[in-house]
């Protein structure tokens with residue numbers, strides 16, 4: 001993972017990072033994550049929780065690559081992101097709205113202060129957005145803000161990188177003689193127990209999905225097979241790992257990413 005050890009992580013630095021990514025990459029699928037096989041797995045897993053009648057909010061939607069996919073499964077969807085560059089890129093997808101989706105739109109909005117009504121949505125999705133908020137209290141604030149916009153009894157689908165997931169991957173890497181992976185320099189990984197406890201007044205955790213099958217193959221087995229070369233995100237083995245993980249997601253929690261399925265109380 002890329003590191004930038006000299007720079008302090010502030011809101012401004014992270015915001016600039018995403019604005020730069022948007023102008024560099026536009027609608028390219030690597031603008032928001034380089035591991036596109038994992039991204040497909042994450043999207044396919046989230047889609048299992050969507051219904052054709054849902055009106056949905058996708059917070060931190062980036063260039064809309066996942067939002068347009070979710071649009072196939074729901075009645076309406078809004079993608080929101082604080083980066084105007086990302087939203088400009090996402091809007092290029094509007095002509096590709098699936099016919100089955102009655103409304104698709106993208107707008108600039110900050111996850112910590114959303115311009116939507118209380119209980120407006122029947123599904124809220126957030127993929128790897130909280131880890132871009134450097135302050136853990138603000139991560140909680142953003143999750144509670146997402147919950148505010150969700151109808152009672154409905155689902156908040158939150159896919160994040162967690163400290164505990166990161167440690168589990170590194171434990172497996174060390175066991176097999178690989179170096180530890182570093183935290184991506186602009187990210188603040190979610191601390192699972194503290195986070196789940198802090199949102200528990202409004203959000204009940206009903207399921208935790210770990211992608212350990214994909215994590216073990218892509219972050220341990222694949223690197224061992226190609227060492228001393230660096231593994232490539234495009235490798236066929238990652239594609240196969242993602243397919244396997246759709247049927248059998250976990251292997252010993254060996255995954256940076258976790259999908260939390262919360263129900264609004």
Ligand SMILES: C[S@@+](CC[C@H](N)C(=O)[O-])C[C@H]1O[C@@H](n2cnc3c(N)ncnc32)[C@H](O)[C@@H]1O
Pocket residue numbers: 018032033059060061062063064065066080081082083086109110111112126127128129132133
């Ligand atoms: C890792 S990308 C994921 C994008 C998208 N969810 C996906 O899966 O392709 C994180 C996105 O969150 C956005 N973001 C970060 N902090 C945010 C905030 N406070 N409010 C709204 N968007 C934010 C970034 O601009 C970026 O587009």
